Every structure is written in C-alpha cells, then in structure tokens.
Amino acid sequence: MTPGKKLEGLVAAAITPMTPDGQINLSVICQYVDYLVREQNVKNIFVNGTTGEGLSLSIQERKQLAEEWVRQGKDKLDHVIIHVGALSLPESQDLARHAAAIGASGIAVIAPFFFKPTNKDELVAFLQKVASEAPGVPFYYYHIPPLTGVKIRVEELLDGIREQIPTFQGVKFSDTDLLDLAQCINKNGSEQFAFLYGVDEQLLGALAVGVNGAVGSTYNYLGRKTELMLQAFAKPDLALAQKYQFLIGEFLNFVIKLGFGVAQTKAVMTFVSGIPMGPPRLPLVNASEEFIAKAKAKLDSIAWPNSD
Numbered sequence: 194m195t196p197g198k199k200l201e202g203l204v205a206a207a208i209t210p211m212t213p214d215g216q217i218n219l220s221v222i223c224q225y226v227d228y229l230v231r232e233q234n235v236k237n238i239f240v241n242g243t244t245g246e247g248l249s250l251s252i253q254e255r256k257q258l259a260e261e262w263v264r265q266g267k268d269k270l271d272h273v274i275i276h277v278g279a280l281s282l283p284e285s286q287d288l289a290r291h292a293a294a295i296g297a298s299g300i301a302v303i304a305p306f307f308f309k310p311t312n313k314d315e316l317v318a319f320l321q322k323v324a325s326e327a328p329g330v331p332f333y334y335y336h337i338p339p340l341t342g343v344k345i346r347v348e349e350l351l352d353g354i355r356e357q358i359p360t361f362q363g364v365k366f367s368d369t370d371l372l373d374l375a376q377c378i379n380k381n382g383s384e385q386f387a388f389l390y391g392v393d394e395q396l397l398g399a400l401a402v403g404v405n406g407a408v409g410s411t412y413n414y415l416g417r418k419t420e421l422m423l424q425a426f427a428k429p430d431l432a433l434a435q436k437y438q439f440l441i442g443e444f445l446n447f448v449i450k451l452g453f454g455v456a457q458t459k460a461v462m463t464f465v466s467g468i469p470m471g472p473p474r475l476p477l478v479n480a481s482e483e484f485i486a487k488a489k490a491k492l493d494s495i496a497w498p499n500s501d
C-alpha cells in the first residue's frame with residue numbers, strides 16, 4: 194500500500210466472497226487481489242461497503258475481511274479503504290479503531306439509516322465520533338441517499354468539515370445529483386479533497402464536473418474498459434470516452450432491466466473472473482440462471498473499441 198498517495202482513479206467496491214453455505218470465504222481474497230491488479234489494472238479497493246454486503250455482516254466478519262484485504266493488498270494495492278459505518282456508534286468506533294490498528298489506508302462511514310440524522314450538525318457529530326477513534330487515518334464520507342434515505346446535501350456537509358474532522362479526506366458520492374457534486378468541487382476544489390463517484394453508468398458526467406476517480410461494483414470486471422474511458426477523457430478524446438460510457442451503459446441498462454443488485458454483481462464477477470464469489474446473504478437471493486445466461490451473452494456481444 195502507498196501511504197500518503199492521494200486516492201484517485203478507479204476503486205473496486207469489493208464483493209464479499211462467500212462459501213456455498215453462506216460463510217465469508219477469505220481463502221479467495223489473495224486470488225481476487227491478483228485478478229484486480231493483473232486483469233483489471235485496479236489497485237484500490239473499498240471493503241465492506243454496499244457491494245461487500247458490509248451491513249449484512251457481523252462485526253467479527255467485517256474485521257476478518259478487513260484484515261485479509263490489508264494483508265493480501267499490502268504489497269500489491271495502493272489503497273485499502275475500509276467502510277466502518279454501522280447503525281450503532283460504538284460498533285462503528287470499534288471498527289474504526291480496528292481499521293487503524295491493522296494499517297488500513299482510509300476509513301469511510303455511511304450515514305446511519307434507521308434513526309437518521311435530520312440535519313448536517315447531527316450527521317457531522319456522528320461522523321466526528323467515529324473519525325476521532327482513528328486520528329491518523331484518512332476519513333471519507335460515504336454518501337448513498339438511495340439506500341440510506343439520508344439526503345443531507347454534501348455541499349452543506351463539507352462547509353467547515355475540517356474544523357470538526359481534521360482527517361476528512363473526501364467523499365464517496367453515490368448519488369445522481371450532479372448539481373450537489375459539482376458545487377462540492379466548485380467550492381472546495383478537487384485538490385483539497387478526493388471526490389469519488391459511485392454511479393458507474395454515468396461516470397463520464399461526473400468526470401466532466403471534476404471528480405478525482407470512482408468507487409463502484411463494475412470496476413471489478415470492467416476496470417480495464419473504464420480505465421480506457423478515463424484515459425480518453427484525459428487526452429481529451431470525448432468521442433472515444435463517450436463510446437466507452439455508452440457501451441458500459443448498454444450493459445448496465447440491459448442488466449438493470451432484468452433486475453440488478455449485489456447478488457447479480459456476484460454472479461457476473463464469478464463468470465468474468467472465474468473466482469467463485471458464492472451466494473449473497475439473505476435477504477438477498479442468488480441471481481437466476483436465466484439472468485446469468487443473458488448477462489453473459491450481453492457482455493460477450495459488446496464490441497469494445499480497441500478491444501484486446
């Protein structure tokens with residue numbers, strides 16, 4: 194891992210591999226890291242988030258996964274960010290201390306979503322109590338209102354945030370409100386904080402307003418293609434960047450219509466990488482065989498530009 198290096202570019206939202214009987218499967222994480230680095234050229238990972246079913250895991254499982262990702266990523270990955278958000282503040286603090294103790298490169302926290310903060314001050318108070326348990330570890334706010342129902346604007350949250358959370362380093366922005374995202378970047382600059390976008394199907398729009406990178410589920414298996422989109426955008430070759438975004442969107446649009454979530458992501462990653470990701474945990478249920486066949490046929494049919 195590379196301490197001090199700014200978090201930018203693509204970050205894979207880690208899937209949590211499980212055995213057929215639903216236990217976490219740490220034994221494939223070494224292979225998973227090698228696959229990301231060698232086949233997808235992705236060197237950053239976001240552990241125990243949405244795609245990783247972090248909120249469906251026990252605290253003990255979350256710690257075991259964090260330890261294994263840090264251990265396996267030590268000499269191969271640039272950043273291992275651990276999501277430590279939980280509904281219970283002491284649990285979240287415990288996870289933050291643990292992430293610091295094992296040498297994670299950053300921690301992230303989702304807004305509590307059962308008893309929800311109703312304004313910025315309540316949310317920042319919660320985040321501050323977690324961040325202060327890991328005073329040497331870069332802290333990221335994980336904004337995902339479609340799942341948390343917490344719609345406090347990030348633009349508002351960032352106002353004066355470093356005074357309350359000195360380790361504040363950036364935002365994982367998993368929302369479609371590009372006005373809010375653009376204002377965050379306009380007011381704070383993407384040099385001061387890292388802005389990482391989390392809606393893979395419209396990353397190009399977020400690049401246009403200045404994000405530093407992206408965290409998402411599809412970078413597990415479309416990391417290399419998305420990297421080519423980032424390169425085309427940087428060149429700049431907007432037509433080529435659009436071509437990549439349209440094709441990524443074509444696949445996601447297709448699977449979203451079939452019903453797409455974490456269970457289906459596990460199935461897609463299994464057939465693309467060959468690494469068994471196993472079943473999801475209830476209440477999520479396995480992707481159907483019909484979904485798998487259709488998703489595979491669709492992905493295979495895409496004619497990527499300059500494809501290898």
Ligand SMILES: CC(=O)N[C@@H]([C@@H](O)[C@H](O)[C@H](O)CO)[C@@H](O)CC(=O)C(=O)O
Nearest residue numbers: 206242243244367391392393408409410
């Ligand atoms: C709601 C959801 O799962 N969003 C994904 C996206 O990567 C999403 O899978 C993708 O845009 C396809 O819709 C990420 O934002 C989640 C994520 O980064 C995480 O697992 O923490």
